[in-house]
Amino acid sequence: MVRYRPEGLEDTFSAESDAPDAPVAVPSIGVVGWLRWMWRQLTSMRVALLLLMLLAVAAVPGTMFPQRAQDETKVATYLADHASTGPWLDRLGFFDVYASVWFSAIYILLFVSLVGCILPRTKVHFTAMRGRPPRTPRRFTRFPAQGEGVSADEPETVVRAAAAVLRRPWLPLWPRYRVDVRDEGNGAWSVSAERGYLRESGNLLFHLALVGLLISVATGQLLHYRGQAIVVQGNGFANSVVKYDTFEQGTAFDPSTLEPFTMQLDDFESRFDPVTLNPRDFTAHVTLAEPGKDPVKKTIKVNHPLDVDGAKVYLQGNGYAPDIEVRDASGKVAGGGETPFLPQNPQYTSRGVVKVPSVSGDQDQIGIVGYLLPTARQVDDTTWQSIYPQPGNPLLVLTVWHGNLGLDTGVPQNVYELDESRMTQSVDANGDPVTLYVKLGETIDLPDGLGSLTFKALPRFVALDLRYDPSLTFVLVFAVLAFLGLATSLFAPRRRIWVRAASDGGRTVVTAAGLARGDDVGLQPELDRILAATLPDLQNKPASTQETP
Amino acid sequence: MNTGDLSTLLVWAAATAFTVALIAYTVDMARIAEQATRRAPAAVPVGASVGGPVSAVAGSADEAAPSRSLRAEGIARATHYLGVALLFAGIVTRGIAAGRWPTANMYEFTLVGVFVATLVLAIMQRRRIIPFISVIVLGMSVLSLALALLKFYIQAEAVQPALQSYWLIIHVGVAITATGIFTVAFAASVLQVLRDGRENDHSHLVGPGVKAGGLRASLSGWAVTGPRFAWLEQVPDARRLEAMAFRLNAVGFVLWTFTLIGGAIWAEHAWGRYWGWDPKEIGTFIAWVVYAAYLHARTTRGWSGRRAAYFVFVGYAVVLANFTVVNLVVTGKHSYSGL
Numbered sequence: 001m002v003r004y005r006p007e008g009l010e011d012t013f014s015a016e017s018d019a020p021d022a023p024v025a026v027p028s029i030g031v032v033g034w035l036r037w038m039w040r041q042l043t044s045m046r047v048a049l050l051l052l053m054l055l056a057v058a059a060v061p062g063t064m065f066p067q068r069a070q071d072e073t074k075v076a077t078y079l080a081d082h083a084s085t086g087p088w089l090d091r092l093g094f095f096d097v098y099a100s101v102w103f104s105a106i107y108i109l110l111f112v113s114l115v116g117c118i119l120p121r122t123k124v125h126f127t128a129m130r131g132r133p134p135r136t137p138r139r140f141t142r143f144p145a146q147g148e149g150v151s152a153d154e155p156e157t158v159v160r161a162a163a164a165v166l167r168r169p170w171l172p173l174w175p176r177y178r179v180d181v182r183d184e185g186n187g188a189w190s191v192s193a194e195r196g197y198l199r200e201s202g203n204l205l206f207h208l209a210l211v212g213l214l215i216s217v218a219t220g221q222l223l224h225y226r227g228q229a230i231v232v233q234g235n236g237f238a239n240s241v242v243k244y245d246t247f248e249q250g251t252a253f254d255p256s257t258l259e260p261f262t263m264q265l266d267d268f269e270s271r272f273d274p275v276t277l278n279p280r281d282f283t284a285h286v287t288l289a290e291p292g293k294d295p296v297k298k299t300i301k302v303n304h305p306l307d308v309d310g311a312k313v314y315l316q317g318n319g320y321a322p323d324i325e326v327r328d329a330s331g332k333v334a335g336g337g338e339t340p341f342l343p344q345n346p347q348y349t350s351r352g353v354v355k356v357p358s359v360s361g362d363q364d365q366i367g368i369v370g371y372l373l374p375t376a377r378q379v380d381d382t383t384w385q386s387i388y389p390q391p392g393n394p395l396l397v398l399t400v401w402h403g404n405l406g407l408d409t410g411v412p413q414n415v416y417e418l419d420e421s422r423m424t425q426s427v428d429a430n431g432d433p434v435t436l437y438v439k440l441g442e443t444i445d446l447p448d449g450l451g452s453l454t455f456k457a458l459p460r461f462v463a464l465d466l467r468y469d470p471s472l473t474f475v476l477v478f479a480v481l482a483f484l485g486l487a488t489s490l491f492a493p494r495r496r497i498w499v500r501a502a503s504d505g506g507r508t509v510v511t512a513a514g515l516a517r518g519d520d521v522g523l524q525p526e527l528d529r530i531l532a533a534t535l536p537d538l539q540n541k542p543a544s545t546q547e548t549p
Numbered sequence: 550m551n552t553g554d555l556s557t558l559l560v561w562a563a564a565t566a567f568t569v570a571l572i573a574y575t576v577d578m579a580r581i582a583e584q585a586t587r588r589a590p591a592a593v594p595v596g597a598s599v600g601g602p603v604s605a606v607a608g609s610a611d612e613a614a615p616s617r618s619l620r621a622e623g624i625a626r627a628t629h630y631l632g633v634a635l636l637f638a639g640i641v642t643r644g645i646a647a648g649r650w651p652t653a654n655m656y657e658f659t660l661v662g663v664f665v666a667t668l669v670l671a672i673m674q675r676r677r678i679i680p681f682i683s684v685i686v687l688g689m690s691v692l693s694l695a696l697a698l699l700k701f702y703i704q705a706e707a708v709q710p711a712l713q714s715y716w717l718i719i720h721v722g723v724a725i726t727a728t729g730i731f732t733v734a735f736a737a738s739v740l741q742v743l744r745d746g747r748e749n750d751h752s753h754l755v756g757p758g759v760k761a762g763g764l765r766a767s768l769s770g771w772a773v774t775g776p777r778f779a780w781l782e783q784v785p786d787a788r789r790l791e792a793m794a795f796r797l798n799a800v801g802f803v804l805w806t807f808t809l810i811g812g813a814i815w816a817e818h819a820w821g822r823y824w825g826w827d828p829k830e831i832g833t834f835i836a837w838v839v840y841a842a843y844l845h846a847r848t849t850r851g852w853s854g855r856r857a858a859y860f861v862f863v864g865y866a867v868v869l870a871n872f873t874v875v876n877l878v879v880t881g882k883h884s885y886s887g888l
């Protein structure tokens with residue numbers, strides 16, 4: 001039988017059979033020959049090893065350079081700081097390492113190589129599992145484990161006894177060895193036995209599962225979508241592309257298939273450690289309404305996403321969205337509303353911007369920038385500080401700008417930043433910026449006669465992340481299969497044992513040999529055990545060529 | 550004194566016990582080296598002893614190696630076991646003080662990692678002590694404990710919501726266990742490479758390629774083939790050490806694979822994606838690929854034996870860097886060191 005193995009595989013089982021360590025013969029003819037040669041190279045163990053090392057090396061730059069997928073702004077900063085090298089690195093894909101041509105090329109080649117070497121092995125393995133264990137070799141001298149003994153019984157009796165020992169089940173109904181007894185003629189009998197097919201099965205399962213894993217992940221990339229939205233307490237949110245602050249989808253995803261559910265944030269609870277202020281618990285209480293079903297109350301926690309028809313909703317962040325009402329100089333409500341302020345530190349000192357574009361007449365537009373302090377404490381005349389993340393004594397500390405917000409320039413604006421290029425800051429008589437301190441429920445006048453501002457309420461907001469990926473189950477299943485395959489392939493020993501009995505002038509001489517895949521320190525002890533069980537009245541112990549651990 | 554302080558005290562005590570054990574193992578090794586040097590002048594061809602009686606195996610150690618210091622070994626073993634017990638007590642009290650499973654920050658990670666490494670070492674050496682491996686592992690353990698107590702220490706307390714999950718036990722626990730096992734395997738591989746060099750009369754410090762008067766030549770006294778390393782003839786042969794290192798590395802690799810998969814499952818719960826090329830994820834992935842390369846190198850013609858062991862060095866370095874550098878220098882989602 002021809003036993004397939006990838007070029008360069010060091011494998012005692014096959015090395016014993018035939019092939020000398022011949023170099024790869026370079027075919028002398030034609031394109032086909034060259035292609036075949038290249039294929040042989042690609043699927044060789046050396047190239048697999050090389051590709052694995054390359055993969056490890058190629059993954060490194062991703063930790064050294066900022067990555068677009070993680071942090072777009074860091075990449076922009078890096079590019080600004082490194083005007084000469086930056087663009088080159090960018091062109092070479094160093095800010096998108098894991099989507100770059102070279103990274104992809106390495107793992108695709110690796111997987112081609114893997115399929116090229118695993119599929120033929122799978123076929124050979126199936127044949128081997130159905131065939132008989134390999135015939136007993138004529139000589140035992142070159143095998144790593146050996147043993148011998150004598151018996152008064154007939155050779156056939158001895159060999160059948162050995163076969164029975166070898167067949168002894170390991171688990172009920174699961175024999176350890178596959179056994180084949182042969183009459184070799186001239187009064188000699190032998191048994192050949194092999195165990196550990198599971199090792200190769202596990203190995204193949206592992207490699208094939210990796211392929212399945214790669215395909216599942218790629219499918220998920222095509223079919224997934226994910227969106228982020230900020231939802232303020234008391235407000236709702238509908239699952240449709242336009243309702244998300246950001247939305248991203250795989251090329252094969254059809255947005256019209258979005259499940260049209262709605263969700264309302266009823267309440268948000270948080271707990272903190274009173275001393276260290278480290279968060280202890282976040283819980284969002286929501287009401288979920290799916291079409292054709294009664295609304296249900298649900299909770300979302302960190303580590304416990306909400307599952308809505310296969311899409312998962314994650315609690316990714318939280319903060320305060322002070323309800324601020326701004327009236328312009330004519331007393332008309334001109335803007336404000338519930339405005340998310342983003343927490344900057346463990347005390348939830350939060351930064352936010354209120355843009356007031358719709359002032360009446362030709363008054364200046366108003367921009368208000370500042371901080372929310374949930375539990376404010378005065379440090380000195382002009383300095384306040386938040387000392388606790390819960391709303392014990394909420395205070396807004398604001399400065400005011402007026403002019404043109406630049407909303408109609410066509411350039412998309414960040415809602416958390418004020419474009420101050422066309423605006424002037426209100427200053428006091430000394431030329432210092434005017435700072436407003438507003439307590440919850442207070443109304444104060446804006447400087448420069450711009451109007452007034454009321455701090456009406458302090459609801460919470462949550463940042464939700466919604467993700468749908470139909471490949472998740474497959475990814476998990478293949479990962480688990482790979483794990484199981486790996487464990488069996490590493491821990492199941494693969495061994496061959498041969499026992500021969502031949503009559504030699506009135507007595508029977510028994511010889512035995514063992515061969516294992518790879519280095520196997522348990523081989524000789526196993527051979528000794530088998531011999532001892534076969535020849536219970538063994539006088540002189542079998543001579544070991546190998547020490548027993 | 551509260552439970553947290555008691556825990557810290559126990560960890561200090563464990564570090565002290567390990568230091569004593571380290572010294573005792575070093576004395577044992579020095580004794581063996583001294584005797585080996587006296588008995589085997591450098592000229593004796595080293596290869597001759599391969600498979601011979603001196604490289605016999607566990608169990609027969611005592612009659613095979615009369616040069617070892619039984620007293621030093623007794624002290625080493627006793628203090629080693631004592632250290633493991635004290636450290637275990639320190640970890641348990643730490644968990645009680647924090648009111649949770651104690652694997653949530655760098656300090657606790659280091660404690661448990663050292664515990665696993667020293668425990669595996671103790672189990673591995675229950676029949677025969679290989680002082681060299683002990684010296685490496687305990688040396689690293691003492692250093693890590695000192696670093697943990699002096700630099701990584703933070704107050705015991707409950708954890709933030711992102712860590713409130715049974716995966717803190719599974720994923721982190723398995724990762725630490727893998728790291729501990731890799732540590733012992735690394736030490737075995739180092740010894741394997743040294744022993745292999747001596748068996749094959751192969752050294753980078755002496756030989757035709759080395760310039761006279763160069764740096765390497767000036768270090769030639771440290772060549773594994775020289776008299777300083779005569780004690781290498783007292784350790785198991787390279788084949789056996791490679792089998793030992795492989796078994797440990799294989800267990801470590803399977804656990805590491807589990808860490809990777811478990812981490813992905815947890816990330817799916819906590820961060821809303823199973824894989825995001827976060828620095829910690831990249832580090833874990835690189836280490837995994839390097840150890841996979843090690844397993845392939847073992848079975849690749851021309852790469853098995855010593856050359857395969859080099860992958861262990863790289864892989865282990867990546868594991869360590871993934872713990873230290875990524876936690877302390879790089880910012881990512883795994884910023885749970887508490888520092």
Ligand code: HEM
Nearest residue numbers: 006043044045048110113114117203210489490841844848
């Ligand atoms: C994604 C890339 C790959 C990974 C992560 C990987 C991983 C592994 C691991 C962990 C093992 C250990 C199991 C054992 O030792 O029995 C293994 C074994 C093996 N791999 Fe791969 N592998 C990859 C690609 C390949 C390729 C491309 C080939 C063929 C050229 C290959 C051929 C083999 C063979 C033949 C074994 C078994 C060695 C033996 O007989 O003991 N692998 N692989």
